[in-house]
Amino acid sequence: MHVDFLTLACLRDELDRLLGARVQHVMLLDELSIGLELYAGRRHYLLLSAHPQLARICLLSERPRRGPDVEPPILLLLRKWLRGARVTDVTQPPWERVLIFHFEGAQGRCQLIAEMMDRYSNLVLVSPDGRVLDAIKRVGPEVNRRRVTLPGQPYQMPPPQSNRHPPVVVDWVALLRSVSPERPLHAVLTGHLLGVSPTLAHEIATRATGNSLALVRDADPRVVGKCTADLFAPLLNGQWQPHIGLDEHGEIVAWAPYPLFQFPRSEPVATISEAMERFFTIRTGQDAYAIARREVQNAIDAAKRQVEQALIKVRTQIPDEREVQWLREAGELLLIHQHTVEQGAEQVMLPDYEGTVRCITLDPTRSVIENAQLYFQRYRKMTRAAHGLPARVAELEAEIAFLEQLAADLRLAQTRAEIDAVREELAEAGWISRSRHPSATRRGPTRLIIDGFTIYVGRNARQNEEVTFKLATPDDLWLHVRGQPGAHVVIKSGGREVPQHVVERAARLALRNGTISAPVDITQRRFVRRMPGGRPGMVIYRNERTLWVKPDEQAE
Template identity: 60%
Template sequence: MHVDYLTLACLRDDLDACLGARVQEVLLVTELTIGLELYARQRRYLVLCAEAQTAHARLSADRVRRGHDVGTPLLLRLRKWLRGARLMDIAQPTWERILAFDFAGPEGRCRLIAEIMDRYSNLVLVGPDGCVLDAAKRIGPDKNRYRVTLPGQLYVPPPTPAGRHAPRGVDWEGLLRDAPPDQPLHRALSGHLLGVSPTLAREVVTRAAGDPAAPPSAVVVDAVARAVIELLAPLDTGDWEPHLGLDEQEQPIAFAPYRLQQCPRSERMPDISTAIERFLLGRTAVDAYAAARREVQTAIAAVGHRLRVAMAQINDQLPTAGTIERLREDGELLLAYQHQIAPGCAQVTVPDHRGEPRCIELDATLSPLENAQTLFARYAKARRAAEELPNRLAQLQADQAYLDQLAADLAAAATRAEIDAVRDALVTAGWLSQPARRPTPVGGPTRVVYAGYTILVGRNARQNEEVTFKRAAPDDLWLHVRGRPGPHVIIKTGGQEVPESVVEHAAALAARGASAPAGDSRVPVDVTLRRHVRRMPGGHPGMVTYRHERTIRVSPAPAS
């Protein structure tokens, strides 16, 4: 699902009709999806979704259904700032997948920023001082030192990817010359140009060469330039042509603000929001196991919420070294100066160990000695917390990593047995109270033969455990997408040197279903020998640590 710069630019033009609209209500559709009920001569619903697989923005004439009864911190902030507010302006940074909505309301002016960037998507509410009021995904410095989306922190927009160029004024001859000759040209276009998604890149190549998978050698430079000019023209004219792309079975496979010549059939839509809605409805309709999948998704979301709350509580309780030492020093100072402190004082200022004045808060109902004993008790408790809480936090983080893997397993599940396997894994982990049913046979890992080499691909956490620790030899190659949940992939080497083309093919399988980092079209995949992979101590099935890896960047293999 590719919501790119052109898609949002088309939507941005449609949203002009909502300027001046008053926000009647703020609804929580999912934990990462909100709906704003807008009224200006007619009622419309603005939907903003930050889900990794379905991130998008759209307008809807139909009432948005409330999906969650429990409010999130962002929902509470949005209701406080946006109820009764008017939509004053909508901005889209050039070549970015971002829409910024400016509101003026009873609490003052604020900005709701929708960052539509696949798994990096977020919804951020920013106050009049430019600081974050709250976000759908609170990102701390432990996850991203450059961009922190925590309340009170200054909002920093996503960085512009290095080495990428705006699609206007490009040296097309140089780009085609430098593009890898053995890969389709559309990969080079989406990988080197700002605002160009895989869908747009394939459309450019289709219009230039008649084949979306054409290599650089089959494409004429002038034809590429003409196709780009043609597709970007509505940015200046506003003459958008929203279309829904259909396959041979009439199922939606793409949407765009232009006619999709790359698809077997392209159907004109009244607006881009309708195209997005039809695409999403089509995805739900072809999923025969949607109800079972939603049940497990709900369970995963509930567990994730509990884990995030627990981690937030630990972070709040975790004392700093300075706080701990301050308690000890304050207790020692009260003991040293207890005879100089008058009874009933609420605070006292005494010289500290460096001769600097130190103000110490007291309980006026206690004697100086009892206040000192209270401080020493708090000091001992803080020391215990500093020793015990990091271990608890590490366990919760490991649980979150495993839950992310199960969420990825569920997204990739193609059969009821695979969906049930994820549910049973939740039960086994103690996150669901229902007794585990008799396991439904899922089958074994996927086996692929490429250039004479056997490649094994785990399809869920338990299969990852199997391919890595039961099927692989120490000298086999092990691959996994870097820093994200995904399949474990094994290349059976037979003790031989493996060609890089085989490694890249296996890496593309490992990256299947993963979103590329913001500003890139390729996914980083780590490669190491199986002998360097170890089970994570006390971890869940498929959770590992590894070393001596090298990282390659590949385009994910298409879903099978």
């Protein structure tokens, strides 16, 4: 389902309310989408996206969530040119899937051109002299030599579709006679007419024949022409009828500025923006923070891949202990039997300490003693590696555990502040740059009271550190899912014995905050220690007992 010509025409009329509106904020929602907050009597929120599958323009019912914590050049230019500017016009070139937003502000006049062309969609900021200031997708000559979209280049409209004709001037009898009667009617419509999308073509076929998949031979040209004219009439009279199409299960599968008889159900909506917002809310998921969450998850994944690759490399460098000892022994054997080794030999067979004859490779350009020294040098080098590399392996394994903990923290994050807290942890670890917009005061651990016992639950590494080493005392009970990253849970016992049902509730909290079902370890806080060299919230513990519990989604 893609934005088509009629959808944009309907939207253009809807956007008349924004003429004269002042741009208050410009937001980057994701790498291919921007949001504009405009004021015209009240706040309006306009979304423009050049996503290859989810490209769209629509007004939103509420303020969109800000996206990645980055400021690409186009965002800085959009803020420079649009912030404080007024919308002077919104235009649509004939038969094009393009809307042109005209602005006038302190920097002068400019245009934001939204090209809704599926995978070729783009958002282009154009200067008063018609040159590209920047685009959300820069297109160089190596991609499209005929239409370059780069800063400083003259802006060019998408090339005209010379092989298609406006529906208002079509000779329907001639058109349908010129094609095979066995061709699907909808394919003929999309292939020969301007402004006709697959959805619109199926709708014309449905209205003309009762079947969206009808063949040309089933269609009366006059009826096809009338149905087409009816659907394009709002271009002149402005009487749009935005609808959403639903399948047999009641799921929204389409939208259009006209009733959708091709689907089992068609429901009217107030505006085409509402139709698109409802459709894309389902397609993009219900997570309001999905964009910000995905950005942090991508950074965690990239860091983890880097550490895992380093770990593989280090492990391959750890020498075999028997090989190391043989280097020392070979050097010693050469010294012991130096008088029996022929000068210039490339190898020699000598008995080892157990009497087994071994082959020792030699450098024929060196003396026997020099060859022995070479073996000793290699022995010392590999011995040093054998001592240093295991520590490096442990360090890298700890870093992977830290990143897995951050991934778990991110899954548990329920607010933007909690997502930002995970990002800050990643930045403090040196994996990404620090945010230019520090988050608000960090939220503390979750606090619950169950039958008079206070329970603290950490949702991220710093909260886990606080729960375990600041809020807990040595006699308190400490719980954690075995073998997984997840929450630290503490039961404040106050010297009292904790009833089993309270322990089980706390264990479910730990399990719910883990990644999958698993046994929960329980021990006193006194037996929990920070992992040497580990990140905040990383611990080792002992004297634990294990409680098997089922996850409880209602634990909190």
